[in-house]
Amino acid sequence: MCDTQVLVTDEAVWFAKNSDREPSEPQPVLRYSAVHDDRQKLVRVSHIEIEQVPDRLATILSQPVWCWGAEMGVNEAGVAIGNEAIFSKRASLHPGLLGMDLVRLGLERAATADAAIEVMTTLLERYGQGGAAGYKDQSFCYDSSFIVADAAGAWVLETAGRSWVARRVRGHAAISNALSIGADYERCSADLSAGRADFAAQFDTRLMPWFARSSSRRRLSMQCLSAQESPSMARFARHLRTHRHADRTLEHGSNADLCMHSAGLVRRHQTTGSLIAKLGAKGAQQWLTGTSAPCLSIFRPVTFDGEWSVLTDPDRRIEAPLWRRHEWLHRWALGDLRLRERLQVTRDEVEARMFVASADGSSAGLQQADRLAAAWHKVLWESLSTLPAPKLSRHWRRIAARDGIDPTRAAGAATKLLAEPTIRERGA
Known part of the structure; x- marks a missing residue:
């Protein structure tokens, strides 16, 4: 379960995400350098090999330890992408690209949000999506939706198998774990171009989004975004820490909470990493927790050079020292x-x-x-x-x-x- 939001203003585009995963799954923050003239022909992503490109942008990723891709991230050109699990009628365990792979691929290969949409959808149509997407739970699989943003604006991109639709964001948008685009899309895959069908009605399922309280979380995000008259890092931090009922203890929370706490069979996942990014004409600013539960974490800045406490050395990715250390404090x-x-x-x-x-x-x-x-x-x-x-x-x-x-x-x-x-x- 996850929540991703974007707010488009005259000054900047604000992007924020809570990544909800299994409570035992470390999600360190890693920074990868730009690559130029790479001679490698193929790259192994989470489950399959695909064609590599010779030139890639530097990225900052919030990345589950087992996965090649990322839950969310920003690149050196100021593009931000986050994904959501969508339990569409086409979700499959057959190996393909994961939504997390597409997040990283879009960030590595595109300098604008429009270009990232093109990269991601081209790869989706060519390779398909699918495969185990859980950490301990290898039966967990899903399709994905995305918010793709840069300083000029943002898109919502939603998928079902190799099919996809995209809609430009006007003002603000939020996505949770259900399809939100009906027939009001502006771009789509070739198989949908013959007629304008209701994408969400055609491909979404009901049971998992209902258990996940996807609609409730999206409504809460939209309410918070619509009230952001003067957006700031502090306001977005409070937003990502939202519990629907502030008077309840954390373990008696709800799947309708933006800040999710694992509590059992119905609420198995929790927020294991959070990101806020301000995408402006003078460059991007990004702050991440690198740790679980934003209500029990602190946001930390990071840039594309220098040393920063939120970063994990790629050589120590599996150890995820900051994330694991904070788990003692969190728990x-x-x-x-x-x-x-x-x-x-x-x-x-x-x-x-x-x-x-x-x-x-x-x-x-x-x-x-x-x-x-x-x-x-x-x-x-x-x-x-x-x-x-x-x-x-x-x-x-x-x-x-x-x-x-x-x-x-x-x-x-x-x-x-x-x-x-x-x-x-x-x-x-």
Whole structure:
């Protein structure tokens, strides 16, 4: 389950996404350099090989550890793309491109949103989509929808097998886990050109979108977007942290929450990474959590050069050190109300300082914001060694025991982990 939003203003295009995946699935943030004159003919994506291109743009990706593709990302030209699982009538386990592969391919190969639509749909029609799309759950498969944006505007692209439709965004748009384009598309695959059918009615299913509360989450996103009179990083951060019922505890939340918390069979997934991007004429600004649960995380800036605390070295992709380290803090906070309140209050104070420091978009301001985020995280992390074990729900105790990230049994483990230099925050 996921939610992706875009807001088009005269000043800039704002893009935001919560990526909801299995709670055990790390989703580190990686930066890949531009490539020129590559002689490699083929590239192995998640399940198949496709033709490679010699020149590729630099990208910043929020990437599940097992997958070649990405849930969301931005490229050096200022294009942002995020995808949603769509449980269409054509979803298949037969190997093809994953929606996450198409996100990365669009970002690597296109310098504008229009060009990314062309790249993605051409590859979709040629190779099809399909294959296992889960981490532990290898029976999980889906088709995808996307928001593709740049400083000039944005598109919603929705698919069912090799068929697709696209509609330009006017004002704002949001997508969740159901098709949203009917007969009001502006571009489409060749098989649909003979007649203007209702794409959503023809290809969407009912059961999974109903369980996922897709329509409710999309309505909530649209309400938040329509109320954004003066958009900012801070406002989008609050938006991505939205719970439909703020007075409920996290484990009693709902599939209608934008900030999702795993709680059992009906709500198996949770938000494992978040992104906010401001796409302007002078370039893009991107902030990511690189960690689970935006309501229990801090957004961190990142650019296409320099060192940033949100980034994971590609050589340590499988380790995903920041994501795994934060899981101790995240899971501890799920079962410790005082820690959760302290985390959220201090995070809001620090983030406010970060957004002020980086308001001019200068490298110095962004670096200062990054140091503030790293220091906040380090202080919260170090406090774990002084706290009693939290009281997790049965659901989270099972996950924690399986993952080896179990604060209910290992309150003293934080002390040992703090001694490891590999888990210390950069610059803190």
